[in-house]
Amino acid sequence: MTKTFFVTGTDTDVGKTISCMALLQAATQRGLRTVGYKPVASGCELMEEGLCNRDVVMLQRAASIKLPYDQVVGYAFEPAVAPHIAAEASGVPIRFDVLSDGLRQLKQTDADILFVEGAGGWRLPVGHGHFLSDWVKFEDMPVILVVGARMGCLNHAMLTYEAIRHDHLNLAGWCINQIHQGMSHYQENLDTLQALLPAPFLGEIPYLARPHESDLGQYLDISPLLD
Numbered sequence: 001m002t003k004t005f006f007v008t009g010t011d012t013d014v015g016k017t018i019s020c021m022a023l024l025q026a027a028t029q030r031g032l033r034t035v036g037y038k039p040v041a042s043g044c045e046l047m048e049e050g051l052c053n054r055d056v057v058m059l060q061r062a063a064s065i066k067l068p069y070d071q072v073v074g075y076a077f078e079p080a081v082a083p084h085i086a087a088e089a090s091g092v093p094i095r096f097d098v099l100s101d102g103l104r105q106l107k108q109t110d111a112d113i114l115f116v117e118g119a120g121g122w123r124l125p126v127g128h129g130h131f132l133s134d135w136v137k138f139e140d141m142p143v144i145l146v147v148g149a150r151m152g153c154l155n156h157a158m159l160t161y162e163a164i165r166h167d168h169l170n171l172a173g174w175c176i177n178q179i180h181q182g183m184s185h186y187q188e189n190l191d192t193l194q195a196l197l198p199a200p201f202l203g204e205i206p207y208l209a210r211p212h213e214s215d216l217g218q219y220l221d222i223s224p225l226l227d
């Protein structure tokens with residue numbers, strides 16, 4: 001049985017990918033076999049591997065089970081815009097059965113744990129009146145929330161928590177990521193979140209000069225996810 005978690009964030013660009021890498025590394029350091037999945041991606045660039053979405057490549061590299069790029073992504077749209085807009089422009093609608101097929105394939109590997117990175121924040125539109133959160137609900141995945149430490153994150157964190165609960169899903173844990181250096185009253189903000197968010201705190205990722213090249217696993221304690 002592959003334990004599966006959906007990783008959302010308080011917004012786009014808050015460190016979901018960095019946190020997924022940290023989760024994958026922390027799990028690998030505990031001897032677990034790990035994989036990542038990015039069901040919906042937008043924004044592709046020329047990388048060593050060709051025209052790729054950077055998040056997908058990062059998840060692919062951070063996982064202990066090495067899988068081909070195509071297996072780690074559902075849809076990767078080229079323009080770096082909201083995915084439903086890119087989907088409309090390219091004439092390729094986002095289908096939940098395609099996302100679920102990809103997920104099922106990854107669960108069929110011998111992975112112990114699978115982290116699925118969302119796109120944007122919790123209520124991301126995917127077109128035709130649907131949201132990525134509808135798919136998470138359909139798959140009944142426990143959720144991990146990444147709070148990007150910046151002014152406004154308290155409101156975003158609480159609204160995201162309320163929306164997850166409204167969707168009858170479980171917040172399995174949350175972490176905070178210092179996307180900026182030296183946020184004013186960082187500790188007080190963290191204390192506030194710890195008092196208000198009724199879910200296990202997995203840890204804090206500090207501001208790092210080269211986050212993608214760091215040992216990120218050391219910053220998160222994934223034991224609450226393994227109970």
Ligand SMILES: Nc1ncnc2c1ncn2[C@@H]1O[C@H](COP(=O)(O)OP(=O)(O)OP(=O)(O)O)[C@@H](O)[C@H]1O
Pocket residue numbers: 009011012013014015016017018019055118119120177178179180205206207208209211212
């Ligand atoms: N702890 C950190 N220290 C320094 N820079 C960071 C940190 N976390 C994230 N960043 C930088 O902030 C940017 C956004 O991070 P990331 O790509 O992980 O966000 P995201 O939530 O996954 O974004 P998206 O919504 O596009 O998937 C990246 O350039 C990343 O390198």
Ligand SMILES: C[C@H](N)[C@H](N)CCCCCC(=O)O
Pocket residue numbers: 012013041042043079080081082083119120121123124
């Ligand atoms: C391009 C960006 N980095 C992400 N891939 C997409 C973020 C979409 C956000 C949509 C929104 O909620 O406004």
Ligand SMILES: [Mg+2]
Pocket residue numbers: 016017018055117
């Ligand atoms: Mg990302």
